[in-house]
Amino acid sequence: MLLCVTASHKTAPFDLLERLSRNPETVAPSLIEAGAQGAVVLATCNRFEAYVETDDADDLGSDAVLEAVAQATGIPADDFDGSYAVVSGAHVAEHLFAVASGLESVVSGEGEIAGQVRNALKSARHDGTTSPELERLFQRASQAQRKVKNVTALQRAGRSLVRLSLELADSRIADWSAERVLLVGTGAYAAVTLATLRERGAVDISVFSPSGRAAAFAAKYGVRAVSADDYATVARRSSLLITCTSATEPVLGAAQLERPAAQAAVGCPVGHGSSQLVIDLGMPRNVDPAVAHLEGVALLDLETIRLHAPLEELQATDAARDVVRAAAEDFHIAGARQSVTPAVVALRTHIFGLLEAEIDRARRRGDEDGLVEQAMRHLAGVLLHTPTTRAHELAAEGRGDDFLAALQTLYGLTPDAGSDAGESFGSATA
Numbered sequence: 001m002l003l004c005v006t007a008s009h010k011t012a013p014f015d016l017l018e019r020l021s022r023n024p025e026t027v028a029p030s031l032i033e034a035g036a037q038g039a040v041v042l043a044t045c046n047r048f049e050a051y052v053e054t055d056d057a058d059d060l061g062s063d064a065v066l067e068a069v070a071q072a073t074g075i076p077a078d079d080f081d082g083s084y085a086v087v088s089g090a091h092v093a094e095h096l097f098a099v100a101s102g103l104e105s106v107v108s109g110e111g112e113i114a115g116q117v118r119n120a121l122k123s124a125r126h127d128g129t130t131s132p133e134l135e136r137l138f139q140r141a142s143q144a145q146r147k148v149k150n151v152t153a154l155q156r157a158g159r160s161l162v163r164l165s166l167e168l169a170d171s172r173i174a175d176w177s178a179e180r181v182l183l184v185g186t187g188a189y190a191a192v193t194l195a196t197l198r199e200r201g202a203v204d205i206s207v208f209s210p211s212g213r214a215a216a217f218a219a220k221y222g223v224r225a226v227s228a229d230d231y232a233t234v235a236r237r238s239s240l241l242i243t244c245t246s247a248t249e250p251v252l253g254a255a256q257l258e259r260p261a262a263q264a265a266v267g268c269p270v271g272h273g274s275s276q277l278v279i280d281l282g283m284p285r286n287v288d289p290a291v292a293h294l295e296g297v298a299l300l301d302l303e304t305i306r307l308h309a310p311l312e313e314l315q316a317t318d319a320a321r322d323v324v325r326a327a328a329e330d331f332h333i334a335g336a337r338q339s340v341t342p343a344v345v346a347l348r349t350h351i352f353g354l355l356e357a358e359i360d361r362a363r364r365r366g367d368e369d370g371l372v373e374q375a376m377r378h379l380a381g382v383l384l385h386t387p388t389t390r391a392h393e394l395a396a397e398g399r400g401d402d403f404l405a406a407l408q409t410l411y412g413l414t415p416d417a418g419s420d421a422g423e424s425f426g427s428a429t430a
Contacts, residue, residue: 102114179204
């Protein structure tokens with residue numbers, strides 16, 4: 001059975017999501033230790049989700065999952081009250097497919113989440129916590145996301161968090177080419193941010209990396225690298241600062257931005273009474289919230305961006321939802337067919353065992369031209385066609401157990417659902 005415990009921007013306060021994002025890699029192993037067959041954890045700036053495969057939800061239900069998350073993250077379980085939702089069974093696939101397609105993001109259709117879903121599966125593989133069913137689930141999620149992107153206008157109409165944050169900054173910035181920009185971070189978000197800044201006309205851009213990768217990033221993208229010694233000076237002189245690192249502690253604070261009261265403000269064009277605009281795209285937050293109280297500094301963080309997301313961006317198109325629902329239905333039909341595969345193999349193994357015995361008898365009686373064998377093999381195929389087709393139909397209707405019961409009643413066959421479908425299964429003696 002599949003289970004998902006999810007806390008997102010729709011259910012949880014920003015500070016809880018921030019704490020959950022600090023050490024997500026410890027959660028999946030804890031879930032395995034708690035009894036899960038498989039676990040994949042998806043942690044982004046706006047959501048934290050644990051996908052679990054378990055034999056029985058009664059053995060490892062949502063309470064046990066939350067307890068494992070609490071132990072792994074050090075966050076008291078009581079802090080989750082009212083901040084999470086539980087998705088189970090047939091609804092898990094549709095939920096993940098919608099998440100992967102950007103339908104559940106702050107900005108509907110944002111593209112970054114697709115890569116984050118893929119990375120969650122990669123991390124689970126690396127840690128050895130995934131399972132065959134979770135592998136299938138996450139691979140199908142990527143397929144669904146690509147189909148949503150290809151057949152709908154969702155992602156063409158949607159905007160990433162980076163784009164939305166810069167659109168919100170438009171109200172303060174008259175001329176992007178006049179801004180003195182400092183980008184703090186050199187990861188994938190930094191590259192997206194840089195490209196988006198240039199689209200808007202920014203040209204005076206420097207980059208600083210707390211991990212020391214600024215020079216390589218600057219050389220690759222044609223911007224100026226800032227050393228650790230110059231970081232505070234450049235930060236004070238910049239009119240627009242954008243942080244997007246994976247650091248677990250703030251990398252920008254009063255120490256870098258505060259200037260003596262007698263010092264003149266940097267001559268930057270950011271208006272509305274602020275000489276500097278700081279945009280914090282980090283999760284956990286990269287900027288000490290105290291900088292918002294500094295004179296001449298305005299702070300725009302993810303929580304603020306979320307609150308200002310236009311309502312229409314929070315709504316998915318009907319076409320995208322239809323694609324997701326159809327993909328989820330296909331996922332369940334394929335899974336249901338897999339669930340009866342051992343039974344179908346057991347039946348075929350049983351019938352072909354009887355067939356070979358009868359063919360041996362025919363050969364001993366002189367079937368030299370093989371016509372009897374040919375006829376018998378054809379008959380066996382005809383006889384197996386209807387029950388095989390019916391097994392898949394019943395499975396698609398959620399009635400696979402009916403086929404298993406019939407197999408047991410008619411032939412005395414009890415296939416092992418955990419066995420390899422390519423192996424022979426035990427059968428009653430003919």
